[in-house]
Amino acid sequence: MKSRAAVAFEAGKPLQIVEIDVEPPRAGEVLVKITHTGVCHTDAFTLSGDDPEGIFPAVLGHEGAGVVVEVGAGVVALAPGDHVIPLYTAECRACKFCLSGKTNLCQKVRATQGKGLMPDASSRFSYQGQPIFHYMGCSTFSEYTVVNEISLAKINPAANHEQVCLLGCGVTTGLGAVKNTAKVKPGDTVAVFGLGGIGLAVIQGAKLARAGRIIGVDTNPGKFDLARTMGATDCVNPKDHAKPIQDVIVEMTDGGVEFSFECIGNVDVMRAALECCHKGWGESVIIGVAGAGQEIRTRPFQLVTGRVWRGSAFGGVRGRTELPGMVDDAMAGRIQLAPFVTHTLPLEKINEAFDLMHNGQSIRTVIHY
Ligand code: NAD
Ligand code: AHE
Ligand code: ZN
Ligand code: ZN
Numbered sequence: 001m002k003s004r005a006a007v008a009f010e011a012g013k014p015l016q017i018v019e020i021d022v023e024p025p026r027a028g029e030v031l032v033k034i035t036h037t038g039v040c041h042t043d044a045f046t047l048s049g050d051d052p053e054g055i056f057p058a059v060l061g062h063e064g065a066g067v068v069v070e071v072g073a074g075v076v077a078l079a080p081g082d083h084v085i086p087l088y089t090a091e092c093r094a095c096k097f098c099l100s101g102k103t104n105l106c107q108k109v110r111a112t113q114g115k116g117l118m119p120d121a122s123s124r125f126s127y128q129g130q131p132i133f134h135y136m137g138c139s140t141f142s143e144y145t146v147v148n149e150i151s152l153a154k155i156n157p158a159a160n161h162e163q164v165c166l167l168g169c170g171v172t173t174g175l176g177a178v179k180n181t182a183k184v185k186p187g188d189t190v191a192v193f194g195l196g197g198i199g200l201a202v203i204q205g206a207k208l209a210r211a212g213r214i215i216g217v218d219t220n221p222g223k224f225d226l227a228r229t230m231g232a233t234d235c236v237n238p239k240d241h242a243k244p245i246q247d248v249i250v251e252m253t254d255g256g257v258e259f260s261f262e263c264i265g266n267v268d269v270m271r272a273a274l275e276c277c278h279k280g281w282g283e284s285v286i287i288g289v290a291g292a293g294q295e296i297r298t299r300p301f302q303l304v305t306g307r308v309w310r311g312s313a314f315g316g317v318r319g320r321t322e323l324p325g326m327v328d329d330a331m332a333g334r335i336q337l338a339p340f341v342t343h344t345l346p347l348e349k350i351n352e353a354f355d356l357m358h359n360g361q362s363i364r365t366v367i368h369y
Contacts, residue, residue, distance in 0.1 A: 174201020176315015
């Protein structure tokens, strides 16, 4: 079938809106009509050429919601008409990782997914007879996409797709990093570096966890009003201080925070986020994605003296099991999604969504088809 899609033909170039060909779903696969998709910083990161797994031409996008159109052989969990959120972290419930109960990082399709292919090592997308790669197992920048059955969460059909698509990445990542990875407790002091979609979701999660003090850090003070609305008790701009931001936060908090979250993808900030943690017990969670060749550094003494460095992918959330409940929580007002949707645009204007992100004007632009 034909599908309108925004294709990344080359790193560093704007997406091109073209009509691609989409093959029917094969065994274990599902054809999904995407209704809405957010644009996450990770899409921009991969488009920039900094992603070691970046591969072109590709249909990017991984923060979507849609409706099942057709299922391939052997698909039992889904049927046409089901409303779904694609998952870049699959949940097969049978691999060593799923069975461990220790991680959400299902590996069943991860190897081929990282190569931009379906599990049989081929693509369902082509343009003018040439294959186009998939992306993160989702490719939500195409109106019709093919996704593995184990990479789809079935959600309440009454959900507002313009909002719940954000549970496909940004909001779930932030909320989950607080709840599942850090396990923030009432009264804890928290620092959040980067107040975009991920950082604001961390703030929301910290507020839900009844953290005592929530310190938002961003070099763009235009992000502070919304951060305060979401629950930040303090907002700090590193540019307003002569000393390193970790020293500022340690002074503000009588020795450091219980938890910090890096939501930018900047390895220098990752160091600051670790070093603003309290001696003896502070924990820092890396969420931001750093480019090829980047490495983190600190004095090992920081860890010897009790600080902990961790990372979090998709907030540690097992998507098929947990996302349906999170959608219900959003519908019941227990999770706020509306404040994240600062802009909406039709697919044809998707490059403007990247501009809004790079200019610091948006939290999330949601694309509709
Ligand atoms: P975003 O662009 O919306 O927000 C980033 C924020 O960081 C902006 O407000 C920007 O002003 C701020 N910032 C930039 N440099 C800064 C600095 N030096 N000091 C303080 N603030 C600074 O991005 P996003 O969509 O919220 O994504 C944030 C990061 O999280 C990206 O690296 C993205 O790839 C990553 N991410 C990771 C996961 C995961 O599962 N681990 C999931 C989603 C996104
Ligand atoms: N491909 C990159 C890493 C990208 C990365 O870290 N992705 C995050 C999700 S970002 C969503 O916006 C993640 O969950 N990673 C776990 C995984 O299995 O990909 C690289 O460095 O090669
Ligand atoms: Zn994302
Ligand atoms: Zn698995």
